[in-house]
Structure formats: structure tokens, C-alpha cells
Amino acid sequence: AKSVMILGMGRFGASVAHTLFQMGYDVLGIDTDEKVVQENVGKITFSVQGDATNESTLKELGASNFDAAVVAIGTNMQASLMSSVLLANLDVPLIVARAQDELQGNTLQRMGVHRVIYPEQEMGEFLAHSLLNPDVLEYMDLTPDYGISKIKVPDYLQDQSIAEAGFTDDWEKPGLKIIAVKRGKEITLLPGESEDLRKGDVIAVAGKDDDLEKFHTDHN
Amino acid sequence: AKSVMILGMGRFGASVAHTLFQMGYDVLGIDTDEKVVQENVGKITFSVQGDATNESTLKELGASNFDAAVVAIGTNMQASLMSSVLLANLDVPLIVARAQDELQGNTLQRMGVHRVIYPEQEMGEFLAHSLLNPDVLEYMDLTPDYGISKIKVPDYLQDQSIAEAGFTDDWEKPGLKIIAVKRGKEITLLPGESEDLRKGDVIAVAGKDDDLEKFHTDHN
Numbered sequence: 001a002k003s004v005m006i007l008g009m010g011r012f013g014a015s016v017a018h019t020l021f022q023m024g025y026d027v028l029g030i031d032t033d034e035k036v037v038q039e040n041v042g043k044i045t046f047s048v049q050g051d052a053t054n055e056s057t058l059k060e061l062g063a064s065n066f067d068a069a070v071v072a073i074g075t076n077m078q079a080s081l082m083s084s085v086l087l088a089n090l091d092v093p094l095i096v097a098r099a100q101d102e103l104q105g106n107t108l109q110r111m112g113v114h115r116v117i118y119p120e121q122e123m124g125e126f127l128a129h130s131l132l133n134p135d136v137l138e139y140m141d142l143t144p145d146y147g148i149s150k151i152k153v154p155d156y157l158q159d160q161s162i163a164e165a166g167f168t169d170d171w172e173k174p175g176l177k178i179i180a181v182k183r184g185k186e187i188t189l190l191p192g193e194s195e196d197l198r199k200g201d202v203i204a205v206a207g208k209d210d211d212l213e214k215f216h217t218d219h220n
Numbered sequence: 221a222k223s224v225m226i227l228g229m230g231r232f233g234a235s236v237a238h239t240l241f242q243m244g245y246d247v248l249g250i251d252t253d254e255k256v257v258q259e260n261v262g263k264i265t266f267s268v269q270g271d272a273t274n275e276s277t278l279k280e281l282g283a284s285n286f287d288a289a290v291v292a293i294g295t296n297m298q299a300s301l302m303s304s305v306l307l308a309n310l311d312v313p314l315i316v317a318r319a320q321d322e323l324q325g326n327t328l329q330r331m332g333v334h335r336v337i338y339p340e341q342e343m344g345e346f347l348a349h350s351l352l353n354p355d356v357l358e359y360m361d362l363t364p365d366y367g368i369s370k371i372k373v374p375d376y377l378q379d380q381s382i383a384e385a386g387f388t389d390d391w392e393k394p395g396l397k398i399i400a401v402k403r404g405k406e407i408t409l410l411p412g413e414s415e416d417l418r419k420g421d422v423i424a425v426a427g428k429d430d431d432l433e434k435f436h437t438d439h440n
């Protein structure tokens with residue numbers, strides 16, 4: 001199984017770590033804070049106390065043998081830079097680091113970080129797209145005006161057919177096209193538009209941003 | 221045009237604000253920090269200095285007339301709670317707040333916040349899904365092990381058919397099912413699997429996380 005080291009187990013680092021572990025990866029998390037280390041025992045493969053800026057610590061933990069490392073230290077820019085440089089020197093094949101701003105991000109990339117993440121900025125953009133479309137739980141753009149949306153079916157649409165609710169199963173027609181309906185843990189792919197929706201259903205649809213906007217205004 | 225008030229113009233708040241402004245919304249950002257306020261002049265409709273926990277400030281700014289408000293204060297939980305309660309009392313129709321953890325999030329919801337965002341945690345999950353799958357530009361989960369992925373077609377797969385590249389157009393069969401191909405600004409929905417992919421194509425597919433993982437390992 002692939003192995004990933006997470007340096008800094010704050011909210012971002014821990015979330016990456018836990019998700020990877022649940023996906024079947026071997027995950028080692030390192031943090032200076034004893035409380036944080038303890039909290040993560042059992043939630044990942046190994047939860048270790050240590051300083052990510054300490055070269056011998058990283059060597060002893062076998063950093064060179066990992067498939068990837070994520071530098072998830074946010075506030076301490078110096079620590080983030082130092083750990084990234086150490087990982088680069090240890091030839092870790094994929095180094096991802098979070099950054100607070102583009103200046104830090106560019107600096108990290110020059111130091112050998114392969115990919116920079118801006119969690120707060122990226123979530124901000126994402127929220128903006130789904131803000132006034134609260135039924136839109138998630139949105140993935142394909143072009144600037146076309147995308148795939150994950151919509152929580154509003155309660156009052158329950159027991160209506162997919163067509164009555166405003167979606168189509170005909171991909172040649174305009175409008176929001178239904179890709180899948182998730183009910184509990186079950187997924188139904190490309191359902192017919194005469195099928196009913198139930199309370200709590202979550203649907204994935206493909207369509208123009210304008211049609212998504214219209215769906216929202218029609219229903220609000 | 222719809223109007224949104226952003227309380228706290230840190231990296232998350234400013235990102236929501238700038239994106240909304242670029243999307244055509246009227247955006248008012250409020251922050252206690254003069255430097256932050258100045259930085260945002262011209263980037264949003266109005267950039268104002270003030271304390272989001274001050275009821276008369278929110279009243280004077282016409283908070284009740286906004287379509288939505290985003291409480292983007294992260295570290296100061298008390299300020300985040302107070303502003304949220306004030307907005308709820310002013311009957312703002314949509315209040316979104318960020319939270320550091322579920323305890324804070326649940327508390328905010330009880331106080332009238334309609335939607336809670338966990339930027340760090342949500343970006344962490346998102347990164348985990350695309351970490352060792354660099355071709356996966358974005359991922360939207362439908363269930364814990366099934367989702368929709370936006371994949372950048374690796375160069376060496378160009379001029380191969382969709383089927384040769386490892387995707388299917390048969391939604392009854394197992395495997396990654398092709399929803400759409402984006403080429404330049406054009407979108408082709410539910411293409412046939414004998415159609416060729418070209419350099420630079422971006423595709424949206426639906427499938428099990430395991431199949432996505434397998435696609436990646438087959439190609440790396």
C-alpha cells in the first residue's frame with residue numbers, strides 16, 4: 001500500500017491523514033504537540049511526536065521511503081519551509097505543502113515542493129459558487145459556465161418525479177441532466193425522469209450554471 | 221443584484237468576497253484591521269472598517285437588507301458566535317459561518333446559522349482524494365466510496381479512444397463511466413467510448429474510488 005507522511009496534524013493535516021487512512025493508505029502523522037499525537041492514535045497507522053524541522057527525526061522515520069509527504073504546518077512559515085527543504089533533500093517523490101499566500105507558495109515551490117495548497121482561499125472560492133444556491137452541496141466546474149453539481153433535494157420536492165422536480169434524463173435536451181441519485185448508501189446511475197425522489201436524496205446533475213441558478217430561483 | 225456581507229476579511233473571507241464580486245454580486249466586507257480594509261478597497265463593492273460584534277455597526281451597514289452574510293472570523297470563537305447571533309436577530313435570510321470543529325459548528329447552527337463550513341477539514345479530505353492521483357483535478361464524493369472525478373487526460377493517452385484509455389460508456393457495466401469530455405471551451409455529454417481523446421482534454425467520470433485508484437496505478 002502507498003504510504004504518506006503528514007507533517008503537522010492540525011485540522012487540515014489531520015483531515016488529510018484520516019481520509020487517506022480510510023482510503024487504505026499507510027499514514028504516519030508527526031506533530032510536536034503531545035495532545036495532538038494522542039488524539040490521532042488509532043485513527044492513522046502511526047501517530048508520532050516529533051519536530052518536523054529536525055533532519056534526524058525525519059531520517060529515523062524513514063521519510064525517504066514514503067510515496068508522498070504533506071507539510072500541513074500553517075502558521076509557522078519558517079517551520080513549513082524548513083521541513084519542505086528537508087523532505088526535498090531526502091528525495092521524497094511527492095511533496096505537497098500548504099501555504100498562506102502566493103509569496104510563501106512560490107518560495108516553497110522553488111525549494112522543491114511539487115504542489116502547493118491554499119485551503120482557506122480555495123474553500124472561499126468554492127463557497128462563493130454554492131452560497132446563494134444552498135441546495136447545492138458541491139460544485140465542480142467543467143467550463144466557466146458549465147458544471148456538475150451535487151444537490152440536496154429540498155424536502156418539499158420529495159415524492160415528486162425527477163422530471164417534476166425540474167431535471168431531465170434526456171441528455172440531448174437542454175436543462176439539468178441527472179447523473180445519479182444517492183439514497184442512504186445506495187447509488188442509482190442515470191435514473192429515468194419518471195422515478196420519484198425521496199426526502200434526503202442527494203442528486204448529481206450536469207448543466208449550465210444559468211440553469212442551476214434558475215433551478216434555485218424557481219425553488220426559492 | 222444579490223448582496224452579500226462578509227464579516228472578517230482574512231484569507232477565507234476575502235476569497236469568498238472577491239469571488240462573489242467577480243461573479244457579479246454586490247459585496248460588503250467588514251474587518252477591524254485597517255490594513256486589511258485598505259487592501260480590499262476596489263476589490264469588492266465596499267470595504268469597511270468595523271467590529272462585526274457591534275450591533276449598531278451591523279444595523280448601520282444595513283445587514284437586514286443583505287441576501288446573505290458570511291461570518292468568516294476563524295480564530296476568535298466568541299466573536300464568531302456573537303456576530304452570528306446578531307445576524308440571526310437581524311433576520312438575515314442566509315447566514316453561513318466557518319467553524320473550527322463540530323462543537324463550534326453545532327453551537328452556531330443552534331444560534332441560527334444556516335450552514336457551517338469547515339475550510340481546513342474539507343480541503344484536507346479533498347486533497348486526500350487527489351494526492352496520489354495528480355491527474356484527478358477535482359473530486360466530488362457521492363458516497364464514502366463512490367464519486368465523480370474531473371480528470372486531466374495524461375498526454376500519453378491522447379489519440380486513444382475513451383475505451384482504450386480505460387473508461388466505459390455503458391453505465392450498466394462496472395468501471396469508470398464517462399459523463400462528459402471538455403475540449404477547449406466545448407463540452408460533449410455522454411460521448412461514445414469509441415471516440416478519441418485529445419491532448420488537453422478534461423473528462424468527468426463517475427465511478428468507485430477503487431476504480432479511480434486502479435486507473436491511476438495502471439497509468440503510473
Ligand SMILES: Nc1ncnc2c1ncn2[C@@H]1O[C@H](COP(=O)(O)OP(=O)(O)OP(=O)(O)O)[C@@H](O)[C@H]1O
Pocket residue numbers: 007008009010011012013030031032033036050051052053072073074075076079340
Ligand atoms: N515543527 C513542527 N513539527 C511538527 N508539528 C508542528 C511543527 N510546527 C507546528 N506543528 C503542528 O502543526 C499543526 C498545525 O499547526 P498550525 O500552527 O499550522 O495550526 P493551524 O494553522 O491552526 O492548522 P489548521 O488550520 O490545520 O488547524 C499543530 O498541531 C502543530 O502542533
Ligand SMILES: Nc1ncnc2c1ncn2[C@@H]1O[C@H](COP(=O)(O)OP(=O)(O)OP(=O)(O)O)[C@@H](O)[C@H]1O
Pocket residue numbers: 120227228229230231232233250251252253256270271272273292293294295296299
Ligand atoms: N470582531 C471582528 N470584527 C471584524 N473583523 C474581525 C473581528 N475579529 C476578527 N476579525 C477579522 O477577521 C479576519 C480573520 O481573522 P482570523 O483570526 O479568523 O484569522 P484566520 O483564522 O487566519 O483567517 P483566515 O484563515 O481566513 O486567513 C481578520 O482579518 C480579522 O481582522
